[in-house]
Amino acid sequence: MVIYSLTFYLFSSVAVLSALMVISAKNPVHSVLFLILSFVNASGLFVLLGAEFLAMILVVVYVGAVAVLFLFVVMMLDINFVKLREGFLQYLPFGALLGIVLVIELGILFLTDRSSNIYNNQTPLQPIISETENTKMIGQILYTEYFYLFQICGIILLVAMIGSITLTLRDKGGVKRQNIDSQNTVDASTAIEKKKVKLGEGI
Amino acid sequence: MNYDILITGLIIIAQILAVVVPVLISVAFLVYAERKVLALIQLRRGPNIVGPFGILQSFADALKLITKENIIPSGSNKIVFILAPIITMVLSLAGWAVIPFAPGWVISDINVGIMYLFAVSSLGVYGIIMAGWASNSQYPFLGALRSAAQMVSYEVSIGFVIITVLLCVGSLNLSKIVLAQQTVWFAIPLLPMFIIFFISALAETNRLPFDLPEDESTLVAGFFTEYSSASFVLFFLGEYASMILMSSMTVILFLGGWLPPFDVYPLNVVPGVIWFSVKVIFILFLFIWVRGTFPRYRYDQLMRLGWKVFLPFSLFWVVVTSGFLVYFDMLPN
Numbered sequence: 001m002v003i004y005s006l007t008f009y010l011f012s013s014v015a016v017l018s019a020l021m022v023i024s025a026k027n028p029v030h031s032v033l034f035l036i037l038s039f040v041n042a043s044g045l046f047v048l049l050g051a052e053f054l055a056m057i058l059v060v061v062y063v064g065a066v067a068v069l070f071l072f073v074v075m076m077l078d079i080n081f082v083k084l085r086e087g088f089l090q091y092l093p094f095g096a097l098l099g100i101v102l103v104i105e106l107g108i109l110f111l112t113d114r115s116s117n118i119y120n121n122q123t124p125l126q127p128i129i130s131e132t133e134n135t136k137m138i139g140q141i142l143y144t145e146y147f148y149l150f151q152i153c154g155i156i157l158l159v160a161m162i163g164s165i166t167l168t169l170r171d172k173g174g175v176k177r178q179n180i181d182s183q184n185t186v187d188a189s190t191a192i193e194k195k196k197v198k199l200g201e202g203i
Numbered sequence: 204m205n206y207d208i209l210i211t212g213l214i215i216i217a218q219i220l221a222v223v224v225p226v227l228i229s230v231a232f233l234v235y236a237e238r239k240v241l242a243l244i245q246l247r248r249g250p251n252i253v254g255p256f257g258i259l260q261s262f263a264d265a266l267k268l269i270t271k272e273n274i275i276p277s278g279s280n281k282i283v284f285i286l287a288p289i290i291t292m293v294l295s296l297a298g299w300a301v302i303p304f305a306p307g308w309v310i311s312d313i314n315v316g317i318m319y320l321f322a323v324s325s326l327g328v329y330g331i332i333m334a335g336w337a338s339n340s341q342y343p344f345l346g347a348l349r350s351a352a353q354m355v356s357y358e359v360s361i362g363f364v365i366i367t368v369l370l371c372v373g374s375l376n377l378s379k380i381v382l383a384q385q386t387v388w389f390a391i392p393l394l395p396m397f398i399i400f401f402i403s404a405l406a407e408t409n410r411l412p413f414d415l416p417e418d419e420s421t422l423v424a425g426f427f428t429e430y431s432s433a434s435f436v437l438f439f440l441g442e443y444a445s446m447i448l449m450s451s452m453t454v455i456l457f458l459g460g461w462l463p464p465f466d467v468y469p470l471n472v473v474p475g476v477i478w479f480s481v482k483v484i485f486i487l488f489l490f491i492w493v494r495g496t497f498p499r500y501r502y503d504q505l506m507r508l509g510w511k512v513f514l515p516f517s518l519f520w521v522v523v524t525s526g527f528l529v530y531f532d533m534l535p536n
Contacts, residue, residue: 003208029336033283036329053375056318060362064325065355068332072351075336075344133314135375180507 008048015041032071039063053135218310222299230443231261237491244495265436273432276338283337288430288437291330295445298323302451303378305461305475316377317365320452324361324407327445328354331409331416331426334438338429346425349502350409350416356509357406363517364400367393367524368456373535381460383535388464390457396520397457399513401489404449406509408442411494415502450486451479458482 018041021034039062046055142150235250235258242249250257275281301316303309313319328351335347369375371393372383390397406413417425427438454460459482461475500508528534 027280029280029283033333052313052315053318056315056322059322060318060325064322064328064358068328068351068355071332072348075332075347133374135315178503 004048008045011041011044011048014038015045028074028077029071032067032074035070036063036067039067051134053133053138215310219300222302222310223296226296226299226444226447227440229447230440231265232258233443233447233487234261234264234439236487237494240488240491241495244492268436269433271432273434274429276340276429278339279429280337280339283333284429285434287330287334287337288427288434288441290333291327291441292437292444294323294326294330295441295448298445298448298452301377302448302455303381303460304479306378308461308476309378312376312378315375317369317375317380317456320377320448321358321362321365324445324449324452325354325358327407330438330441334430335426338426340429342422342424342428343426346416346418346422346428349418350426353406353409353413353415353505353509356506357403357513360399360509360513360517361403361407363514363521364396364403365456367396367517367521370521370524370528371535377455377460381455381462384459384462385466388457388459388462393457393520393524396517397453399517400453400456401486403509403513404453405490405493406505408446408449408490410446410490412497412500413505414499415505418499420499446490447483447487450483450490453486454479454482458486 015038018034018037022031022038025031025034039058043055043058043063046052046058238260239249239257250260253259253263275284298320300310301313301319303312331350331354332347335343335345335350338344368380368389371389372380374380374383405411409416415425416422417427419425422428427435430438461479463470463473463478
């Protein structure tokens, strides 16, 4: 158990410190890299809780895809660091308000009675240790209890995807595109045209 | 104070060394094999000076590179510049923790083994992006951008291929995936998926014909243009180690891992690790063969292949496979 607590404190302290660095780093690319470090440590915490499937999904989705695109965008931006710092005091009260609201909400979540939960016999914050793989457990709950919510999530994502595609898809004229099918059907008879050229006249 | 923790720790370190050292040595021989095979394809001799048949050439090259001066460009972002090759190297070795070489020959036999491999291979892009950005130079940056888009695109179809295999296995554990292939290797019933996975693996490891991030005819050397000496060696080792890792993943998913092709007498006495190595070497040979045969893809063709051909086809095949399994009542468990 010593190792367990040591790894817990390692993961959680690195996660918190890198989260602090995300908001305090001067360079936005460094911020994103610290965000990635924070994600990875959070997934380490999931592993310690016995939720290995969630941990892997966190790494695959957030670190492997979302943060890559994020880093991609931040790297391409030409950001003026001095200008970025200017409004700090102006935004401070607003940020502090958000933080306080979040802390109060978390407090309410932890202090309220959770007996109204659908699993009356166990508190959801405790890891459930059992023989079943938690991938299977997630599947069993997701496709039975929360089936409609799960489908609605899928529809929301689909709508968002269609929306972003229609916003970004522009058909500018003058772009030469390759038609792969017609390209593949080309042979010598269609690609080469033989002409008799008279001397001194050209085509 | 009990010494159990200490002993367990030492055993784990010994296990890690027992995997990492052979992997690094096989990288050296893979580089040699690649040069020899390419030479044979192009009717040349290949390396033949250092050692018998030039077999020590890679070690000589590594020594030469490490003793060179390590240049860090003055305009670069130094910490990220140094971190990038280390991350590439570490990630390409981290995946080996879950690879089962033979029954029970695995450092960590976790339930979500295939997800772990997928996660580690999707992290591989960070070494390249960080290198490209930290170099503060145009060619590496272009290489990094190409690589980011390419690896994210091909991961999607790899994900669907993995889902197809998982439908037939019913578990994410790599050992169980291998054991599910005792009757028939998945390469036979899932042949189109095997081909898609192999091509996506080429793209994921930035190998020819998809090596646009390091396209030397347009980008000098791509994302590692500014790297020299030991940091270049780390990139090189990392790239080839992840190549072997992807080959092992192909073998585990489609070619029955450590299982012999037929469970008959002379074949099933051969140790599993030998079968595993033979299959991995075969896949690596395919990697090199493809490199010697095909010209490099153009970038728009690469993106078209990933998004417009592989993604719809693999999605379709997921539906076909699950429909087949449900209709014939062949779902595992």
